[in-house]
Amino acid sequence: MESAQRMPAEGRQRVAIARVVPELDCGRFPVKRIVGDEFIVEADIFADGHDELAAVLRYRGPGETGWREVPMTFLGNDRWRASFCLTELGLWDYTVLAWIDRFATWQRDLRKRVEAGQDVRVDLLIGAELLESIASAATDQDASFFRVVAARLRSDPDAVELALDPELAARARACDPRVFASEYPRVLRVMVDRERARFSTWYELFPRSCAPEPGRHGTFRDCEAWLPHIAELGFDVLYLPPIHPIGRTHRKGKNNSLVAGPDDPGSPWAIGSEEGGHDAIHPQLGTLEDFRRFVARGRDFGIEVALDLAFQCSPDHPYVREHPEWFRRRPDGTIQYAENPPKKYQDIYPFDFESPAWRELWLELLRIVRFWIEQGIRIFRVDNPHTKPFAFWEWLIAEIKHDYPETIFLSEAFTRPKVMYHLAKLGFTQSYTYFAWRNTKAELEAYFTELTQTEVREFFRPNLWPNTPDILTEYLQTGGRPAFLIRLILAATLGASYGIYGPPYELCEATPLAPGSEEYLNSEKYEIRHWQLDSPHSIAPVIARVNRIRRENPALQQDWTLRFHPVDNDELIAYSKTSPDRQNVIVTVVNLDPHHRHGGWVTLDLAALGLEADTPYQLHDLLTGERYIWHGARNYVELDPHVMPAHIFVVRRRVRSEQDFEYYQ
Template sequence: MVYERDFDRCRGEFSVDRIGTWEFTVEAWTDRFGSWRSDLERRGGGETHVDLLEGALLIEEASRRAKGEDRAGLKDAARVLREEAVPVADRTRRALSAELEKLVQRYLPPADLTRAPAVMKLWVDRPEAGFGAWYEMFPRSQSTVPGKHGTFEDAARRLAELKELGFDVIYLPPIHPIGRTHRKGKNHSLVAGPDDPGSPWAIGNEHGGHTAVEPQLGTLEDFERFVRRARELGMEVALDYALQCSPDHPWVKEHPEWFSIRPDGSIKYAENPPKKYQDIYPLNFWCQDYPALWRACKEILEFWIARGVKIFRVDNPHTKPFAFWEWLIGEMRREHPEVIFLSEAFTRPARMKALAKLGFHQSYTYFTWRNTAPELREYLTELTRTDMVEYFRPNFFTNTPDILHAYLQQGGRPAFRVRLVLAATLSPVYGIYSGFELCENTPFAPGSEEYLNSEKYEIKVRDWNAPGNIKEDIAIVNRIRREHRALQRLDNLTFCHSENDQILCYHKHAPGDDLLIAVNLDPHRVQETMVHVPLEALELSEEEPFEVEDLLTGERYGWRGRRNYVRLDPERQVAHIFLVHRASDPAGEGGGRVP
């Protein structure tokens, strides 16, 4: 516990060593001996025999609780303070000794102990909830033969490469049997051809529902082998948890009461105007028999947890009752505290925050739509400098199967490199959807954020080594993230002033690890600026020279003072990730690397 005199408050911390719920409270009492000792010091030689007797009484009280050598030492100190034959100055020196203070504090009981009325609770997650690089891929698109449906075995063959690229989590969209009724065709067509695979989010057919796998992907045993292979490589598999059904899902026949029945007797399908999803039936979470429905939803999680899945990306949680999530996450915390939930909720801020407070470990964000320096500064300040940092963990996805932002459509390869660096260095958790590494950026139509020939409705076989890919960039950035603690926290971001708003600059700090990051937000033109270095935070003077090492290229630059020059050409290098080296650093190293 540290006393902050300027604020007249105490500040404390404690370490945790396991996941789960921790409880803590605050106790306080008057430091009787410390108060007496402080008063004695202030007298500056004006202390009297009576003043020392007051201290002797406190020491004697402490001695009655001590044993052995400690008790003898305390009794001797009290005797000395009472001894009038000993000069007051000598007795005062004994009274003010640090060793005596430690002994008294150890045994002197508090006389006015008080405790905060509330017992606070703290939920502790495993480290993977707060740091990781995600890669989203459709296993059905992992074949190397155009038009051929991929399998779990095909997907497993890509895992080694994804590990080399530095990813920690492999996220799969729904892997379940896909409905046939009102199946969507290419580009969300209402009419599907005989070979169209349909949307994976239209879950369920005659082969089963949420606890079955699409037969063309393989068997449950094949999936379990895929999970084991990922684990062998040091990665985890995340599954989509989409609580909705196709018209062919077994639940439609077995439990029609779990759905919303319209006045004409038909089941209500999903809509997000102007879009209509006739191939998907939402569940009615407040149906008459909702406890049975909720238990069935929990059983889905338990089924996949038993097969090695510990991370779930939850589809549209904001469209389900918050009471349901509060119950379900509470059950998971009690029975499976290692499970992580990512909230895919692009909705109003209050609802996104509420889901985080209910227990979602991570959340999708508005990062996709924050592209200018003012937008990024404002949004990241909210995420990292307000109370949101205490409960809301952003997962910065650069793109999704649903979202191809105009910045990527119009900015070409440099734009993809820009968004990679921003996502990976502004948030400790980030992700990309496959095709990002190939800079896929053709929209369905002008002004649309949908992909042309969207993978949601067809199989896409890609050449993963196609010219123009940014795989090397991804591998380098992910390596830097793993090696530098400053990039593994959310609450350590400070923006630096840049004299040109086309170059965003920020500082990430961890003990012994200071990174200055500059990113050219203009994917079309060379930009240059004078960056204002936060000398105070770096403990540098205006006159002190220092060196910055670009971790992306290995180049080093000598800098001095607050204003320093940066020039970034998007066709060559869109960003600098500088490690600061001070002259005082051991052997000239910036430190901070993770062993």
């Protein structure tokens, strides 16, 4: 009796389905794609014995309850593949179904018997029985067809040609009742985002520093005057640090000093004052109507405004008075301010997500996000998400994307790799990376191979920032103008999405607060700055050129085709990207040393680039306009960082002659 109880519910399912790709953490999390993508699924499908199999990929879009299907194709070695087009934003489901194709098995064996000259009269009767079984589950028109064919197989011993008709097999497979079919035990998911989730170019700007004259607090109307400049540079996302009222209690002064002067504006991340909290506008920036106008004007220039989500409060935030239960108190009765020992942030109170009132806190923070969505915002840069509960983010992002699937969340989590990856799995659309601190060729190649050629790419979309208001790396501090050009070109060509903390990067600002510090001297986090964008030191023309190259070359608008190519000099790095249709090929070579000229031999993987070993090809440098004819895989490159530290080559195939440089794509 016990043995019978341990038997499977259905022991006649003979097909096994394994190694479905893509699948993330046994289906716990969705993989990520972009609307319009062809979504390719593969699986190992096999059974005992030698029967023929059939399989379908089942899928359904957001809100659909019934499955759609596409037949899977046998690749070899028990591997099968199918695909479908992701036509809508949101969360899609997919799984695999497979079964024994009895009619195809019968047809295969019949063909072998005929070729061997055997008597197949009984085999034709078996085929007739199979067709009648299929007819019993088919529609009226198909059922009539199968019964007519079955009758012919029963009555005509010479009906072999009809029995072996490939179209008959295909029609039988389409109507197969799929007896004892096996379904993959998990329904898997894919989150489909809009194109900007994969390809975006960010510019960070403090709106309070946008006034045309020094010493005045900028407004949103002042920010509108910056939009043509940002658009000319080629940026399509304008990210604003917090725009809310700033607290006065424990306000930080210039350079993060503990005592603020009477005119010090404080840190925008110390959110909240008597003027309001997370759903309010700093009164010196303007009104909510001014903000909505600014967002609309940005759209006129092809620029989307992104807001900072910093879920924390100044001591003056209305929440502190109205919801004291959302904050943690120390034994002396004071509220616990933010700390990262030995650093102290007395001007910021973190929320207590372990409060008994956590549900009310979650709902209020969701309301804040919805509020800004109602003002026209669809991109959020999230401050330090790794300091809030994972469950909170999974819930909040899912709630928002259920109603607004076009929303993009950028995770600013400079923390341990597994935490960064987990946040991406939970729903963050894009993520900051370690790019700022990866300087050598070995570091860059290892890191970006991990990001683009392993399972990480299924869920983690990197957004590369060479600097931020918190990060002025030693490389930028010591490398001068060439260092800024090098890191710009690396970010813009290694990653489909990248950003810069704008004016300081344009002007190559590189003075740290102190030796060994990554903080800026006279940091804009604590004071209003005035920027001379027409400075002769500006690298704005190169930024604009690089961003134009990105817009005009589809190869640079995705990450999965990134490939590194050997160079016999460790100060030179070479890599390529190819558009999905392989018609656009970009090869980038960068001198990583901002101080010295370097040369070396680059060895290209010609097959990966669609090039023939015995045919010369042209490389057109999109940075300088120069053109070169290369022969074979191995060619010499030399770069002076004080002239231009990189080549961004577009590859032109099938050169006719070296004399006239004629070429075809």
